[in-house]
Amino acid sequence: MVHAGTHDTVLVALSVSIAAAASYTALDLATRMRAASGWSCYAWLIAAAIAMGGGVWSMHFVAMLAFSLPGLDVGFDLRLTLLSLALPIAVTGLGFLVGNRAGAGPVALCLSGLVMGLGIAGMHYTGMAAMRLPAGLHHDHLWVAVSILVAIGAAVAALWLAFKQTDVKQRLLASGTMGLAVSGMHYAAMQGAVFSSSAPIDHALGSASVSQTHLALWVTGTTFLILVLALSAAMFDRHLQQASKREAEALRTSEERFRLLFQSVSDYAIFMLDPDGRIANWNTGAERIKGYRADEIVGSHLSCFYLQEDLQAGEPAAALETAAREGRFEAEGWRRRKDGSRFWANAVIQAIRSEAGQLVGYAKVTRDITERKQAQEALDQAREALAQAQKMETVGQLTGGVAHDFNNLLMAVLGSLELLRKRLPDDPKATRLLDNAVQGAQRGAALTQRMLAFARRQELKPEVVDLPDLVRGMTDLLQRSIGPSVRIETCFPLGLPRVLVDAHQCELALLNLTVNARDAMPEGGTITIAGREASSEDVGSLPEGRYVCLSVTDTGTGMDAETLARAQEPFFTTKGVGKGTGLGLPMVQGLAAQSRGRLLLRSGLGEGTTAEMWLPMAEASSHCEEALSLPVQPQASARSLTVLVVDDDPLVLESTVAMLEDLGHRAIGVRSGQEALDLLRRTRGLDLVITDQAMPGMTGTQLAAQIAVERSAMPIILASGHAEAPIEPHQPLLRLSKPFDQNALGLATTQATCLDLASVSEGAPPSKLT
Secondary structure, eight states: OEEOOEEOHHHHHHHHHHHHHHHHHHHHHHHHHHHOOTHHHHHHHHHHHHHHHHHHHHHHHHHHHHEEOTTOOOEEEHHHHHHHHHHHHHHHHHHHHHHHSTTOOHHHHHHHHHHHHHHHHHHHHHHHHTEEOSSEEEEOHHHHHHHHHHHHHHHHHHHHHHTSOOOHHHHHHHHHHHHHHHHHHHHHHHHTEEEETTSOOOHHHHTTEEOHHHHHHHHHHHHHHHHHHHHHHHHHHHHHHHHHHHHHHHHHHHHHHHHHHHHHOOSEEEEEEOTTSBBOOOOHHHHHHHOOOHHHHTTOBGGGGBOHHHHHTTHHHHHHHHHHHHSEEEEEEEEEOTTSOEEEEEEEEEEEEOTTSOEEEEEEEEEEOHHHHHHHHHHHHHHHHHHHHHHHHHHHHHHHHHHHHHHHHHHHHHHHHHHHHHHSOSOHHHHHHHHHHHHHHHHHHHHHHHHHHHTTOSOOOOEEEOHHHHHHHTHHHHHHHHOTTEEEEEEOOTTOOOEEEOHHHHHHHHHHHHHHHHHTOTTOEEEEEEEEEOOTTTGGGSOSSOEEEEEEEOOSOOOOHHHHHHTTSTTOOOSOTTSOOSOHHHHHHHHHHHTTOEEEEEEOTTSOEEEEEEEEBOOTTOOOOOOOOOOOOSSOOSSOOEEEEEOSOHHHHHHHHHHHHHTTOEEEEESSHHHHHHHHHHOSOOOEEEEESSOSSSOHHHHHHHHHHHOTTOOEEEEESSOOSOOOTTOOOEEEESSOOHHHHHHHHHHHHHHHHHHHHTTSOOOOOO
8 A cells, every 4th residue: 555645844944944054054164175274174174074964964854854654653763864974974075075176177076976966865765764664665766866866966066166266145045056956856756755554564673763753853953053063163264264364464565565675775785694694585785786686696605795805814704703692793894796896885784583592594784885985085085185284374374474583583684794794804714704604694594485485475476487498598507406417308398388487486496396306316317307288187186277287207216105295394304414404395385386386296115206386377368567677777876865664673673774874875763654654744854665564553565555645756665575465556566575685775775766766757656666
């Protein structure tokens, strides 16, 4: 007899819901499986297999509970029931394992789906076999085939969706479809099940059955507990993954920013070293500064940048040892680039340690400071030059002041000796002593002229000079001065421009340089006197303008750097005691500077010395004031004059008055410009004024200007030892250089009065000599 079974609608709906929930849980866990790796991936695979296989099994038994046969009690065999639970979990896990393998294609998925579908179908029929009821059971083969095909299709779809990127909506739709498909497989198989009461019933096997009510409660509770726990675990893992992903993204962003910063720094070579000093990475700045690409230098030792002498001194190892011991090492020195060139580097090595304090490497920062070093050296040289210039200026001021005062002393000595000579009897011994005294005073006068030349306070009379003609005119004098062991050669190009310089002082300077060159060649040699126009290479060391060089070169011993640096200092000499004053080169330097030029020395030990006196070129349109040549003989004035002498030094004043009186003139002496003006305003019988230049309160030029305003016809002679004050173009004065003798004084008074008479007779203002 055939029994027709019935289904409980609520339990049918519950079975479909369980299938859908199990499918969604399995798909969700599959996403965790794809995101994980290692042992965690296998853990999620097992969880997905349990969710899918266990869910299918739960759906099956809830659907079985929904089926009932009126009048028959249905039970289940426990062993077959447990086997039907293990079977879908095992085949589902196998399918997920195959599908999760790298390189798994459609064929592998289909084969895995076939095995998984057959396993699920086997689970259904194993569960049917576990039923214990007083009726026989056989199956319709057509519906069996349909149920197996549905199971295989659902399994293939489950595997394909499990390893495909899906969002929540897609997973919900897929899980609903799969729930219906799995449930459809069960109910298609139940449709082909035929129960017949004529079959014998095995009561012994039925004794081990589980009641339907208890089994329903146990299966339902276990299923939902497993699914809830699985979803909770997936949700928690997804949260952790998202947090880890954010942290990883933040770390990646930070590392990327650091990499960009590391690579974008081009002014610093920044790289890491391992504990042995080998280069671990390389930035753009390191490539720019050192010339190596990363693939050329990474793995090389730090010592490849050091010079050979530094390597021999063990500097690389010492630097790493210091950094490891003290935490930091910093030094400056020469380093080598890839092309072999050198640069001055500032290098810092910082030790890097782990949290446990273990040395893991070094951070090294190198900066190319060659330009800064060169700038610092240039600044030091400029400071040294400034200090030297200030020193020379101070010495020059002191020398000028001493020379001025010494001139006044020599003025008194020479004047007194000259007057004394006239009053001494004709005694040869006394005359010889007097001559010695005069010669000593004259040597002192020559010394003061050199001192004034160094101080740039000598009175110069610049004129247009042709240097080849000047040298040619004094060749014999130079040869006689240096002796026969030294040969003089000259080298002047044709058409050499003329220069603007005091010819007499230029001759003295050339004689000085030639004698110095001779002294540098004790065993004889050659002196070359040459001239050339300034080239573009010389412009940098000269003031603005056009220049001509007059050079004196010897083949002597030369000078070392220290001697060369001090050669132009006043009173510095390498000659023996009594053989040099140390004022020769300073005098030449002073003449060149006062002429708006420069003296340059070039020398080296064993290479001889070249002294270059650069003088300004005389422009075609330039002209200089020439000394007025008057037809006046150096003799006493034809008439007696009343002369006002102004000088703040009483010795000079007394000597000048005495020499004038000895010449037959009446002399009145005052010691300041104001006294002279007061006397001029009170007295109208004065014929001539002789005034000193350097006086306190009022200088000689200021006095002359005031006299020209009040008494324009008064002739004036300005007596001075140096050119410390310029003469105004509209105020030409007759100049009388100190120290002067009686002949020079007499000639000056005659010239002044003759000029005055000539100008008055022509009705023009008096002309005065410069």
